[in-house]
Amino acid sequence: MNSCISTLLICRKFMNDARSYVPGWVIDSLIESKLNKRFDHERYGLKPKHRVMGAHPTVNDELPNRIACGTVRVKPNIREFTETGIIFDDGSHVENVDEVIFATGFKFHFPTVESGKLIPVHDNVVDLYEYMYPTETADHNTLAVIGLIQPIGSIMPISEMQARVFFENLFGQHKIPGAEEASRQEKFKFL
Known part of the structure; x- marks a missing residue:
């Protein structure tokens, strides 16, 4: 719910006008701080290389819970596919892979x-x-x-x-x- 409120706030006319006077990095820092209080993106390997307002936002209330309980596992980039598995950039591997979802x-x-x-x-x-x-x-x-x-x-x-x-x-x-x-x-x- 908080992320929805934040999204609504940044889209309001007041915030649009404020962006003309307040440096973008200040606004980004405030929004990132608020979002990270709910879910630490860096801890779970989901912190992007750009600032929060640098790309189209994705809001998902279920993902943090799924990652925390282990039903979704975040992995690094794929280095290569084997006949039955995947080798990742960090050297870890998974065997007997049935499906691959590319979340690029x-x-x-x-x-x-x-x-x-x-x-x-x-x-x-x-x-x-x-x-x-x-x-x-x-x-x-x-x-x-x-x-x-x-x-x-x-x-x-x-x-x-x-x-x-x-x-x-x-x-x-x-x-x-x-x-x-x-x-x-x-x-x-x-x-």
């Missing part, structure tokens, strides 16, 4: 998926048909990027809908166009 954070690229070639990012833009399918692989319809969106509200309901569309497509209930048509439609999306 604030760096917008996918270097561990075919060295960044399968989902190419150019000028911080990725061509995803319907905000999900890489246009270059649309002929195969077996790879989707779920949750690569920035809504004003919650991302989870949208991600759930994307997952449903992906499985409808995968099992033939829905069909996306081939690579050429998907690419053509993407070019006209914002016109």
Whole structure:
């Protein structure tokens, strides 16, 4: 609840006007102090390299509890995949991995998926048909990027809908166009 109140406060006209007179680092420091009283981001390996107002905020009341009780474990960057597991940058490894969720954070690229070639990012833009399918692989319809969106509200309901569309497509209930048509439609999306 406190994070919602903080978000509302920084969006109010008063705060917008105050930002004209108060240095950004002061505002960032105040907000970071308030947020870290509830959840120490550095302790759990979630402190970004930028200041709090330097990127689109993510608010999740459940994540701190999940990390604290161990149902979610924060790991460093992936160095490489093995046949059945993952080796991380710190040398630790996990075996018998069934699923990988890429939470790339604030760096917008996918270097561990075919060295960044399968989902190419150019000028911080990725061509995803319907905000999900890489246009270059649309002929195969077996790879989707779920949750690569920035809504004003919650991302989870949208991600759930994307997952449903992906499985409808995968099992033939829905069909996306081939690579050429998907690419053509993407070019006209914002016109």
